[in-house]
Amino acid sequence: MADSIMLNVKPDFDIGVFSNNLAGLYQSKGYMVNVAYMNGCSIINFEKGTGGINTILGMGEGIKATCMLMNGVLSINFSDAEWTGKIVGFCIGWFLCFIPIITALIGTMSQLDLPKKIANDAMMIVMNM
Numbered sequence: 001m002a003d004s005i006m007l008n009v010k011p012d013f014d015i016g017v018f019s020n021n022l023a024g025l026y027q028s029k030g031y032m033v034n035v036a037y038m039n040g041c042s043i044i045n046f047e048k049g050t051g052g053i054n055t056i057l058g059m060g061e062g063i064k065a066t067c068m069l070m071n072g073v074l075s076i077n078f079s080d081a082e083w084t085g086k087i088v089g090f091c092i093g094w095f096l097c098f099i100p101i102i103t104a105l106i107g108t109m110s111q112l113d114l115p116k117k118i119a120n121d122a123m124m125i126v127m128n129m
Helices: 015-028 053-057 084-095 099-128
Strands: 003-008 033-039 043-048 059-068 073-079
Touching: 003 015, 003 099, 015 033, 015 059, 015 099, 053 084, 053 099, 059 099, 073 099, 084 099
Parallel strands: none
Antiparallel strands: 003 073, 033 043, 043 059, 059 073
8 A cells, every 4th residue: 555645845844843743743642653864855654553462453553654855845655554463353353253353444444544644634734834
């Protein structure tokens, strides 16, 4: 799954400030967020509830956002979504008991909605900068 969004920004737009604001917003929502800067772009990893029992239940959320600034346009590409837990949850639910299927389905809906949430929050941050 690879989604992307492109936003027009002001000429004095600072991608570092933007990345830190977006990271701080999601840290306050309980996500583990890592920001890396490389060649004028930022790579932000968002994770919440991954690993452990959440892998079996499929409830974790995770995605990578690559933010690039070129000619007054901020491009955010989403990649590396967390689907492993959902697959494990569906398999365990199918063969052992039904409960992981339900939790994996809920986790799938949350995972599908994550890029939209991040994109909306990114637009709000850009508008406020």
